[in-house]
Amino acid sequence: MQWLTASELESWLSLVRLLMWLPWSIDQQLRRDSKLRIVEYQVLAKLSESPGRTMRMSALAEVTNASLSRLSHVVERLERRGFVRRAADRTDGRYTKATLTDEGFETLAAAAPGHVRHIRSLVIDVLSPEQLRRLGRDAARITARIDTSGAG
Amino acid sequence: MQWLTASELESWLSLVRLLMWLPWSIDQQLRRDSKLRIVEYQVLAKLSESPGRTMRMSALAEVTNASLSRLSHVVERLERRGFVRRAADRTDGRYTKATLTDEGFETLAAAAPGHVRHIRSLVIDVLSPEQLRRLGRDAARITARIDTSGAG
DNA sequence: CATTCAAGCTTGAAATGTCAAGTGAACGGT
DNA sequence: ACCGTTCACTTGACATTTCAAGCTTGAATG
Secondary structure, eight states, rough: OOOOHHHHHHHHHHHHHHHHHHHHHHHHHHHHHHSOOOHHHHHHHHHSSSGEEEEEEHHHHTTTOOOOOHHHHHHHHHHHHHEEEEEOOOOOOTEEEEEOHHHHHHHHHOOOOOOHHHHHHHHHHSSSSHHHHHHHHHHHHHHHHOOOOOOO | OOOHHHHHHHHHHHHHHHHHHHHHHHHHHHHHHHHHHHHHHHHHHHHHHHHGGEEEEHHHHHHTTTOOOHHHHHHHHHTTTTTHHHHHHHHTOOEEEEEEEEEHHHHHHHHHHHOOOOHHHHHHGOOOHHHHHHHHHHHHHHHHSOOTTTTT
């Protein structure tokens, strides 16, 4: 087997630290300022961008990288908080459509600026436009190699 | 407030996908092939690199990005599996020292090659040495901005 | 039609993570 | 020596996630 060189190892460990701490930091900020966890924010955000502020559960699960089961629990909690409503699809009863309520939208709207400010100060403003573009490209290159078929 | 430009947003979303899927993929591989979760692997790995295969709980918590409480639970489970032993420090009874057992070391040794192969195929071999170095530098730049004082 | 079958989601229990409070050991002042 | 504090964990309660069924709806087959 081929081990890692010193340089590879160093870069990899830097990346690991990023993978560990950046989501943690984002989560802290959202919870502190908006009583939302990352998944919840993502659910609200993705719904808000969709036509009719509505999405099928399975589609929502995919874009938020949550298993259907996990999403089901998350949405149930968001529903109890009044941020989301669920209803069976008229045309195909197997589908469940989740809709963002006005209250959910307001919560998202209140949370977004602080969230954006936070990622701007941690990521966007720390790198040059060129560096950021490259980072995005490299990230995309890696995720393209990941087999996500077993998710859900 | 300052929103994100289209280009910034695109790069950011790429990074978000990386933050979501890469840890997920690593976790899958470790669980499937070695019955270990990421945290557990990290604990075993860090212990194995330490003199006497021993570390204080707080030091271990820091390098694994786990709260002391979480680490305490994790190590308890590893202890039940026979991979780790705990003992109070002789010189200062407040410290708890965790030690990797032979069985724990063997488990780690069995898990490491597959893990390294996996990250090599997903990350290391996908980027040129130069790209990897830059990725590591950018990651370090970002983590340097994160205030980790509230962790633990 | 009735009968499987799969898809899309939900559910409940077990595993895991987080939070707040508790424990005991060392330290610093008196 | 005594008192209060801080440090390093641990613990138990609670929240969340995962895992393994289970349910309901529509499609496919006979």
